[in-house]
Amino acid sequence: MSLFHFLDERTPxxxxxxxxxxxxGTAYCGWQRLKxxxxxxxxxxxALGRVAGTDITIHCSGRTDSGVHATRQIVHFDPPVPRSEKAWVFGGNANLPRDIAIRWIREVPDDFHARFKALARRYRYVILxxxxxxxxxxxxxxxxxxPLDADAMHEAAQVLVGENDFSSFRAAxxxxxxxxxxxHFIEVHRHGPLVVxxxxxxxxxxxxxxxxxxALMTVGRGEEGTDYLARLLALKxxxxxxxxxxxxxxxxxxxxYDEVWQLPKEPLGPNLLAFLGEWTGERELPDCRMVDFRRRRQIAPDDKPAP
Known part of the structure; x- marks a missing residue:
């Protein structure tokens, strides 16, 4: 797998x-468009609209909040006009501010949907x-x-793995x-001054x-024991x-996503953690109802998969 890819400029x-x-995401209210x-x-x-010369509506794999960053936000759209791979990537980036960039673009089948075909989402939280x-x-x-005890944080977090009612951890x-x-998993590791x-x-x-x-940082400071997350989870x-x-x-x-969509493999971000060396799709997905549902059935966007 290579970080570099030749951008075709001839094939629409x-x-x-x-x-x-x-x-x-520092300067933005989040992913979702607001007036x-x-x-x-x-x-x-x-930016994409300027490349196309007309309005474009895009659909994302998952919305992020104000101030939150992304290194692999997957988006899909139906282009109103044909443009080459290079035109979409270079043209889009030329019209984007410096804190947003398009990494790659690919043709996908018409039944692909960035949100409803996704099998899992992954985040990394970086603490200095x-x-x-x-x-x-x-x-x-x-x-x-x-000082944070990353081992205690990791131990406390394992109670969250699996299918649970996360009412204690959802916004009002x-x-x-x-x-x-x-x-699917939650891991807490220390890498020098970084706790991830x-x-x-x-x-x-x-x-x-x-x-x-x-809550994990409260455990890491020693203010609560490693049973703290279990107690909060039970409160709902x-x-x-x-x-x-x-x-x-x-x-x-x-x-x-399922490999049938053939989306590019790329290193997991942020680049601050590049030394970890992991690429997308390396880990096996667990036995999960939604994963099984979406892998075995071709569903339309208005279908309701299992949670």
Whole structure:
């Protein structure tokens, strides 16, 4: 697998297109287009629209909150005009601000859907654990000046693995119809001054990752024992839970699809963690109802898969 790919500039791409978008979410209200604030979706649609010469609407694999970053946000759209691979990537990036970039673009079958064909989403939360405030990492990591016990955080988090009611870790304004999610894995590791929370699930509730990390940091500081997450999970009440960790440390690093779609493999971000060396799709997905449902059936976007 290579980081470099020749961009075809002669062959017009037709039919549905999928692309990967990377962005620094610091200056944006989040992914979703809003009238009153700048959004990543709005910026990408505007840039692609300039390449096409007409309006374009895009659909993403998962929305991110204000201040949250992404290194592999998968998007699809139906192009109103044919353009080459190079035209979409170079033209789109030329019209995007410096904190958003298109990484690649591919033709996909017409029944591909960035959100409804996704098997899993993965986030990495980066904590810079040192006495002095960060400078170079200030926009893409959360600073914690108190010593954190990453091993205790990892142990406390394992109770969350599997299919659970995550009511204690969902935002008050969460619009999901159900608090149940299947968490595939959650790992907490220390790499020098960096403490990284790596988490994957079929889907996430609003603020779910940040609320989990907020509770884990309480365990890491020694203010609560390793049974703390189990107690919060059992409460099923957000008002009795812990604080929400800042958005600056959260990175949406992967959306996983069945190999039938043949989407490009790429290193998991952020580049701050490139030394970990993991690429998308390396890990086997667990036995999960939604994964099985979407792999075995070709569903339309309005179908309702298992949670």
């Amino acid at each position: 791409l037709t039919g549905r297109l999928a692309l990967s978008v990377e962005y620094d 009153h604030s700048p959004s990543v979706q709005g910026a990408v649609e505007k 654990n040192q006495p002095s405030r960060p400078v170079l990492e200030r926009a893409n990591a959360t600073w914690c000046r108190d 304004g969460c619009q999901s119809k159900t608090p149940w999610r299947h968490l 929370v790596d988490i994957q699930a079929n889907a996430f509730l609003h603020h779910m990752v940040r609320n989990i990390v907020g 009440d957000r008002t009795l839970s812990d604080v929400t960790a800042p958005g600056s440390g959260l990175h949406f690093v992967d959306t996983l």
